[in-house]
Amino acid sequence: MVHEQSARHFQKSKQYLASGVSSTLRLSMKPMPVFAAGGSGATVTDMDGNRYIDYLLAYGPLILGHAHPGLTAAVCEAAAKGATYGLQHQGEMELAQRLTEALPCADKVALSGSGTEAVMLALRLARAYTGKTKIIRFEGHYHGWADTIFTSFPSPDMQQSASGLQGRNTAGASSAAAGSSAKPGTSGQSAAALADIIVLPWNDVAALEETLRRHHGEIAAVISEPVMCNSGCIAPHPGYLQRMRELTAELGVVMILDEVITGFRLGLGGAHGRFGLLPDLVTVGKALGGGFAVSAVGGKDAIMELIADGTVNHLGTLNGNGVATAAGIATIRELAEGEGAAFVRMERLTERLVRGIRERLAACGMQGVVNQLGPVFHMMFTAESVVESFAAFGNRDAERYARFAELMLEEGVMLRPTGLWYVSAAHEEADIEATLQAMDRALARLAP
Numbered sequence: 001m002v003h004e005q006s007a008r009h010f011q012k013s014k015q016y017l018a019s020g021v022s023s024t025l026r027l028s029m030k031p032m033p034v035f036a037a038g039g040s041g042a043t044v045t046d047m048d049g050n051r052y053i054d055y056l057l058a059y060g061p062l063i064l065g066h067a068h069p070g071l072t073a074a075v076c077e078a079a080a081k082g083a084t085y086g087l088q089h090q091g092e093m094e095l096a097q098r099l100t101e102a103l104p105c106a107d108k109v110a111l112s113g114s115g116t117e118a119v120m121l122a123l124r125l126a127r128a129y130t131g132k133t134k135i136i137r138f139e140g141h142y143h144g145w146a147d148t149i150f151t152s153f154p155s156p157d158m159q160q161s162a163s164g165l166q167g168r169n170t171a172g173a174s175s176a177a178a179g180s181s182a183k184p185g186t187s188g189q190s191a192a193a194l195a196d197i198i199v200l201p202w203n204d205v206a207a208l209e210e211t212l213r214r215h216h217g218e219i220a221a222v223i224s225e226p227v228m229c230n231s232g233c234i235a236p237h238p239g240y241l242q243r244m245r246e247l248t249a250e251l252g253v254v255m256i257l258d259e260v261i262t263g264f265r266l267g268l269g270g271a272h273g274r275f276g277l278l279p280d281l282v283t284v285g286k287a288l289g290g291g292f293a294v295s296a297v298g299g300k301d302a303i304m305e306l307i308a309d310g311t312v313n314h315l316g317t318l319n320g321n322g323v324a325t326a327a328g329i330a331t332i333r334e335l336a337e338g339e340g341a342a343f344v345r346m347e348r349l350t351e352r353l354v355r356g357i358r359e360r361l362a363a364c365g366m367q368g369v370v371n372q373l374g375p376v377f378h379m380m381f382t383a384e385s386v387v388e389s390f391a392a393f394g395n396r397d398a399e400r401y402a403r404f405a406e407l408m409l410e411e412g413v414m415l416r417p418t419g420l421w422y423v424s425a426a427h428e429e430a431d432i433e434a435t436l437q438a439m440d441r442a443l444a445r446l447a448p
């Protein structure tokens with residue numbers, strides 16, 4: 001496979017664009033960051049004319065695939081009417097209504113442009129609501145790149161951004177004891193910005209309970225991914241999130257579920273809808289916009305009221321703009337069609353793909369684990385028989401997987417170099433078959 005145009009454009013891009021990419025993660029793709037020329041459904045085409053079945057899906061947002069006709073039409077129509085006004089408009093209201101109907105914990109929502117911004121707002125709301133400042137977060141989770149929360153490096157592609165960093169905290173290498181303090185995730189980040197962050201191991205009820213009981217007078221919130229998608233797609237232990245809910249409710253601490261990945265991916269109600277949980281606040285982004293910049297915080301009236309009464313400032317020039325809200329409405333509409341049939345289909349296809357991957361690993365005697373929940377999964381090469389903790393995740397052979405992803409690219413399958421796969425509503429049986437055949441060839445070439 002030739003990457004001549006990608007190589008040429010990457011070199012030229014570096015003359016004008018710092019590092020040649022717009023998000024540091026993208027540098028990790030081997031043999032080089034590929035230049036896209038276009039996408040359609042489940043496939044993306046690069047500037048050399050190579051076509052790939054896409055499981056990167058823009059790091060998650062493309063739940064409907066590339067250039068979905070209904071979504072594209074809605075966005076074009078909105079743009080033609082005026083992309084943004086800085087005034088209120090109907091789309092904003094309609095998206096907010098749809099979000100409150102879809103997300104069980106959301107009496108009201110506030111709109112912003114990225115997952116990072118939604119998390120920033122959720123933390124601010126929690127602090128204002130409780131009058132406390134400390135935040136508990138968990139090792140291996142990722143909540144965006146804001147200075148006040150960016151601490152750890154769940155995957156090697158994120159670590160890349162930290163070269164030159166002092167005292168770095170590497171995935172799997174830190175065995176954060178209960179209450180370890182957070183280290184900056186990048187050079188240029190003030191350690192003081194993280195002074196209120198407490199990092200705990202996840203899925204550890206005892207560590208959570210002990211820290212909450214000892215320090216609840218200072219703790220504003222616990223923030224958690226409902227499934228540890230950023231480090232191994234590890235599911236919560238049975239009862240863990242429920243216990244988190246009980247303890248935070250008892251001790252007056254705000255529970256925030258960061259559903260930037262799981263929202264509109266594990267179902268219309270996100271993970272909390274699927275698991276039957278009611279956090280105080282939820283953040284959604286990525287899949288919500290189907291590839292356009294929209295995110296939201298949803299929560300109970302008592303907390304969201306702090307924005308309404310002016311206690312908490314929620315700002316952003318492009319918040320709730322016409323294009324973003326049209327994208328959100330269209331995405332939710334498409335996903336809701338046929339009583340959520342798209343989720344059932346995506347999940348069935350994903351299960352089939354995962355079964356095929358496991359069979360192939362077993363057939364060629366390669367040790368590996370695939371953790372799946374709904375249309376998202378993490379594949380890793382590891383001697384561990386199960387990966388249910390951040391420590392176990394740290395034992396995977398990340399280099400081997402990156403090589404595998406490179407071989408898959410050669411075979412026409414686009415993967416994130418760290419192992420997280422997304423399946424979209426545009427994928428079809430034939431894509432799954434073709435992917436598994438490509439994998440047969442890639443595994444045969446992967447050194448034992």
Ligand code: PLP
Pocket residue numbers: 114115116117119142143144145225230258259260261285286
């Ligand atoms: N929260 C989670 C769980 C994420 O996975 C991400 C991004 O990967 C974010 C927040 C940040 O979202 P964004 O990249 O849109 O700022």
